[in-house]
Amino acid sequence: EPEVTQTPSHQVTQMGQEVILRCVPISNHLYFYWYRQILGQKVEFLVSFYNNEISEKSEIFDDQFSVERPDGSNFTLKIRSTKLEDSAMYFCASSVVTVNQPQHFGDGTRLSIL
Amino acid sequence: LAKTTQPISMDSYEGQEVNITCSHNNIATNDYITWYQQFPSQGPRFIIQGYKTKVTNEVASLFIPADRKSSTLSLPRVSLSDTAVYYCLVGAQEDQGGKLIFGQGTELSVKP
Numbered sequence: 351e352p353e354v355t356q357t358p359s360h361q362v363t364q365m366g367q368e369v370i371l372r373c374v375p376i377s378n379h380l381y382f383y384w385y386r387q388i389l390g391q392k393v394e395f396l397v398s399f400y401n402n403e404i405s406e407k408s409e410i411f412d413d414q415f416s417v418e419r420p421d422g423s424n425f426t427l428k429i430r431s432t433k434l435e436d437s438a439m440y441f442c443a444s445s446v447v448t449v450n451q452p453q454h455f456g457d458g459t460r461l462s463i464l
Numbered sequence: 465l466a467k468t469t470q471p472i473s474m475d476s477y478e479g480q481e482v483n484i485t486c487s488h489n490n491i492a493t494n495d496y497i498t499w500y501q502q503f504p505s506q507g508p509r510f511i512i513q514g515y516k517t518k519v520t521n522e523v524a525s526l527f528i529p530a531d532r533k534s535s536t537l538s539l540p541r542v543s544l545s546d547t548a549v550y551y552c553l554v555g556a557q558e559d560q561g562g563k564l565i566f567g568q569g570t571e572l573s574v575k576p
Contacts, residue, residue, distance in 0.1 A: 455507030
């Protein structure tokens, strides 16, 4: 069964540094998402992306965050200047369409900010 | 968006059937009910989705009464590997821009 893959599985970064999290969505999927989960808390929506544009973003997704689909397979989340509170699991997801279709999640990147 | 309420935690033993009920009193006409499962250090995984009555797949069954104000996820004969957090989500994704709104979920612990 096709799956969403994320790299790296664990990223340790100094506060203030830029970090790029990478995702390869399922190949025939058209909608892409990033979520995060702070340890012990709920999974939170960050951003959705379709047709090379952001469809929706949450309050968390401020100017420090950006997303890009640089080629036909990768989907990236960049955090420009990381803060301690950015430490979390970041999950990428994709779906064929948005309307009542399940989203397929990767196993996440654990981001640790020192 | 319909608010959902589900138990914070449940315990079970291997081989038992587990039923997790989710309340969603304000469900809208075009809302679907979707359940996800999450193991520690993994992303959520889609289990099952339904609109009304009963849906069954190889993993679980979903029971939805006629008024659709609640739903029950049924896991037959659970094993230790079913220990996970189970999330009930209600909504029509076109209304939410595709985003999923996760609650705290139900932490299921299966004991030997």
